[in-house]
Amino acid sequence: MSGAICVVLLLIFLYCIGLFDGELKVKPAVFSGGALLVMLILLLNSLLSLRDKSAQIVLNESYFSGKTTPLAKAFGAGNWEDVTAINLQKVGGDTLVVVTLRNASNYKDRLPSMLWKMAYHAATQELNIMYSASVITIESDELYGLFMSYWKLSKKESGIH
The missing domain is CATH 1.20.5 (Single alpha-helices involved in coiled-coils or other helix-helix interfaces)
Incomplete structure (x- = not known):
């Protein structure tokens, strides 16, 4: 087109x-x-x-990363230990998986000023990093389930319940 x-x-x-x-x-x-x-x-x-054949989203026991949104791509890898919540959020015609992180100051130098303003919530001092399922071949509910399962797995690995 x-x-x-x-x-x-x-x-x-x-x-x-x-x-x-x-x-x-x-x-x-x-x-x-x-x-x-x-x-x-x-x-x-x-x-x-x-030509880029690398994974759009990478989830393992210690970190998560993705390239499905400009914000997620610029952010890079996040630590599961900083995650406080994972939610689904409808934005326009897409449903995004939103990962909320504490310790925002640890991630500040990763994001350009404009993206930082989009991701940072000053009242709670948390970052909201968004991942889209529309770029990959699964539904947003499935992607949400994957994020939740790896987050729970990381809690078990670190001994946090």
């Missing part, structure tokens, strides 16, 4: 620079050229991400 949009934008750009009728249309050429550039960057980025 992105490729088709790029082709259409390229044709519009070529028309605006006068390739077909010899008449230069500056404003539409600038607009279509800018839109084409943005779409090409997005297309290349998505094509490069197809």
Whole structure:
């Protein structure tokens, strides 16, 4: 779909620079050229991400990490011992698994300022990291169950009940 949009934008750009009728249309050429550039960057980025064969979400007894949302990707790996809650939250057309973490100061240097403001809840001094099941081939309830089972497993491993 992105490729088709790029082709259409390229044709519009070529028309605006006068390739077909010899008449230069500056404003539409600038607009279509800018839109084409943005779409090409997005297309290349998505094509490069197809080559990434690593797991979208990693869960084990000691940590969890994921790349299903920009926030989760920037956050990296979190420790199960800092988890205080795991919930499902409906956001737009997607249901996200939200992992709430204490000791937010331990994770502050991982996130850019904008993402930190999205994740940090000042009243409770906790971080909310969101993971989406829509990127992988399971339902959000199943992903929630996996997060819960690994969290419970990590509590047993560390002796916390």
